[in-house]
Amino acid sequence: MADAASQLILHHYPNSPFAEKARLMLGHKGVAWRSVIIPRVMPKPDLMPLTGGYRKTPVMQIGADIFCDSACIARELDRRFPSPPLFTSGGRGRLAIMGAWADSKLFLEVVGVVFGTNADTVPEDLKIDRHRFSDGLIDLDRFKADQAYLRSQVRSHLFWIEHALDDGRMFIDGDRATYVDFCVYGPLWMLRNRAADLAMFVDMPRTLAWMDRLASRGHGTPEDLSSADALLIARDTEPAEITLAHAEEVAGTGHGRRVTVSADDYGKDPVTGYLVAVDAQRIVIRRSDPVAGAVNVHFPRAGFRLVPA
Numbered sequence: 001m002a003d004a005a006s007q008l009i010l011h012h013y014p015n016s017p018f019a020e021k022a023r024l025m026l027g028h029k030g031v032a033w034r035s036v037i038i039p040r041v042m043p044k045p046d047l048m049p050l051t052g053g054y055r056k057t058p059v060m061q062i063g064a065d066i067f068c069d070s071a072c073i074a075r076e077l078d079r080r081f082p083s084p085p086l087f088t089s090g091g092r093g094r095l096a097i098m099g100a101w102a103d104s105k106l107f108l109e110v111v112g113v114v115f116g117t118n119a120d121t122v123p124e125d126l127k128i129d130r131h132r133f134s135d136g137l138i139d140l141d142r143f144k145a146d147q148a149y150l151r152s153q154v155r156s157h158l159f160w161i162e163h164a165l166d167d168g169r170m171f172i173d174g175d176r177a178t179y180v181d182f183c184v185y186g187p188l189w190m191l192r193n194r195a196a197d198l199a200m201f202v203d204m205p206r207t208l209a210w211m212d213r214l215a216s217r218g219h220g221t222p223e224d225l226s227s228a229d230a231l232l233i234a235r236d237t238e239p240a241e242i243t244l245a246h247a248e249e250v251a252g253t254g255h256g257r258r259v260t261v262s263a264d265d266y267g268k269d270p271v272t273g274y275l276v277a278v279d280a281q282r283i284v285i286r287r288s289d290p291v292a293g294a295v296n297v298h299f300p301r302a303g304f305r306l307v308p309a
């Protein structure tokens with residue numbers, strides 16, 4: 001097995017659709033990785049020293065480099081393991097655009113259907129946590145009252161997927177699985193598993209076969225790791241050198257200045273550190289933590305706000 005500094009570690013929990021997207025992308029790459037199961041609600045005491053406040057799921061760790069958000073994880077996987085690609089040459093922009101639609105619009109509609117349908121049985125701590133986490137966007141009572149609309153939206157979007165597969169292609173962008181397949185799969189996996197009685201997939205044989213095809217690729221080779229050991233790996237490793245193809249200057253946030261990064265949709269907990277690098281796709285900040293030591297925390301640029309601290 002590779003040395004600790006180069007091992008992939010995924011911080012995740014079984015039920016998370018974005019974690020399933022990441023697990024399947026690891027399977028696509030056919031790599032070995034270490035699995036750290038994190039709590040699904042706050043507090044997440046062993047994750048915070050790594051991310052500095054970002055609490056969403058999943059997070060990938062490679063030594064002392066921490067990758068927040070599944071889009072950032074995908075780019076890093078392609079950089080380290082180019083074959084088979086997630087972003088195919090010529091498809092990069094198209095796949096990112098379709099992926100962003102699935103990660104935001106489709107995901108939140110499916111959350112509305114799944115949580116609204118199960119509103120009466122969702123544990124109270126999860127209800128409260130998600131309401132707070134999303135500034136009221138994830139509101140189970142509202143979802144429950146709005147089921148007819150939410151289901152109609154999901155059905156309508158499911159047919160977009162069915163039609164995308166109309167010509168008998170194996171995957172959404174052609175005959176090879178790409179980034180967008182994993183983005184769309186996450187919410188549909190949640191819907192199929194957690195709202196099975198709703199018959200949302202009626203008349204969608206191609207979509208169901210596509211889901212089975214993707215699932216059969218598996219999750220690569222995970223091996224359990226404790227969160228305490230993941231922290232030790234970060235502490236005992238130096239963050240990797242970074243070179244960016246299109247480095248940028250952002251007003252008031254020069255290299256080495258203190259900055260704050262936060263998601264712009266929900267789970268907006270700010271992360272503060274020193275700016276290491278920024279380009280059109282990536283923000284990297286350096287933090288120093290009493291437990292994890294020096295870490296570089298990576299975010300996508302799209303969907304994140306970067307401001308002087």
Ligand SMILES: N[C@@H](CCC(=O)N[C@@H](CS)C(=O)NCC(=O)O)C(=O)O
Pocket residue numbers: 016017018019040041042055056057058068069070071103133267
């Ligand atoms: N844009 C993020 C979204 C991640 C996300 O929303 N994850 C959900 C779980 S599927 C989450 O963080 N829920 C709250 C939590 O796990 O604490 C990504 O692509 O990774």
